[in-house]
Amino acid sequence: MNEIMLGDVTVARVEEMHGPVGMTPGQFFPGWTDEAWRENRGWLVPDHLGAEDDIVQVAFQTWALRSEGRTILVDTGIGNDKPRPAVDAWDHLSLGYLENLAKAGIQPDDVDLVINTHLHVDHVGWNTRLVDGQWVPTFPNATYLMPRLDFEHFDPAKNPNIAGGVNENAFEDSIEPVRAAGQVRLWESEHIVDGNLRLLAAPGHTPGASVLVLSSGGDKALLAGDLMHSPLQVAHPEHSSCFCEDPTTARATRRDLLGWAADNTALVLPAHFSGRTALEVARNGGGFEIKNWGPFPSY
Template sequence: MSNITLGDVEMTRVEEMHGPVGMTPDVFFPASPKHQWDEHRAVVVPDFLDEETDICKVAVQTWVLRSEGKTVLIDTGVGNHKERPYAPLWGHLELDFLGNLERAGVHPDDVDIVVNTHLHVDHVGWNTRLEGQSWVPTFRNASYLMPKADFEFWNPANNPKIAGGVNQNVFEDSVAPVYAAGQVELWETSHHIDANLRLQAAPGHTPGSSVVMLASGTERAVFVGDLLHSPFQIMQPEHNSCFCEDAHASRRTRQELLGWAADSNALVVPAHFAGHGALEVERSGSSFGIKRWASLERL
């Protein structure tokens, strides 16, 4: 099953790619001790950690929501034909992501809203596609919701640290063209998408990192973006990924959101979980555990 219905909202998982990210746990999650990974090995192997190479594994995927007659995409992956000098695994790709979307019943022109939970390289790539020598919006009828804090932070004109980093060229080829086309709506603090869906600021991973809160009937879910890269962080929420801009804020936000999800019996939907892709969590002392995995297959 690749679809789940939550109240009046249908949710579909559409994968761009999955596999190893070229980093061992101590690199991906700095200061995370080996004995903790050994303790949780039964949870992370094989979907999130390769047992033979000890390399972490992730998925890059888009969550498609159909709500109140509209089609909403949460995050748009890496994209094709992009120049990524400091992320070579993601450069000059030729993947059939749009074909995967079509197989899920979504044509690019059918998309009403695109949500970028934050503006990292692997969350905005399919915002645009190459047409001749120009980057143009992939979803030409959509409104693109972007957090203002990230829009300002990742603009190279405001932040010289981008040069030489993993996000080099990203603003220019995947954000600015959509803004120039008049399709970007910048928001702060919170933003109601519709009666079922709400964007909420969740800073730490990046200054503008956000989550999508779903509340429909008795069903609850939270699309947490990059607050979680591995289920290891559910049992050990004190550990950030190496890509978090504000370590303290990331830990605090992760702890708060996991606590809310456990108390609300909400489905937690990270951006990069392979395997079943989504789960419910429960409190386990001062930390958390996995209550159950969702029944989601790749599409």
């Protein structure tokens, strides 16, 4: 089952790919000792940690929502044909993402809204696709919601440090063509999507990082973007990933939002968890614990 109902909202998981990221836990989470990973290895393997090599495992996926008559995509993965010199595994991919989207009953023309929770390269890739040598919006009828702070931060014309980093080329091939087509809407702080959904700023991972809060018919969920990259961060929210641009702020944001999820019995749907993907959390002393895994099966 890759589709569930939360109140009046349908939520489906659409995979781009999943597997090892070529990094050990110590590389992915600087400052975190190997001991914590060894102690939890029994349940982290194989969905979140490689059984043979202890390499971190993640997924790249889209949450596809149907709410108030609209089709909404949350994050769009890495994308095909994209030049990604900083990450060989992402360079010029050829994956069946659109076919997977079709299996969820969604064609590109059906999409009304695309939400990029933040503008890292692996969350904007399918914003565009290559047609006759040109990058064009994949979803021609959609409005693309992007955080203003990230739009400005990742624009190489305003931030030359982007050149040569992981996000190299992403603004040019996955963001600017959508803006040029007049489909981008920028927001900051908070944005009401509809009566079931609202975007909230969740800074730290990037300056404009955000989460999508779902509240419908008594059900609540937190579509958490890159708030966490491993379920071990539930018990240890003090640890940020090497990709968090402001680890201290990311730590505070993670703790606050996990607290909200625990207090509201909200299903948490991170962007990158492999395996069963979704979970419920509960408070445990000064931290948190996994209360239940959600209804999505392992890949």
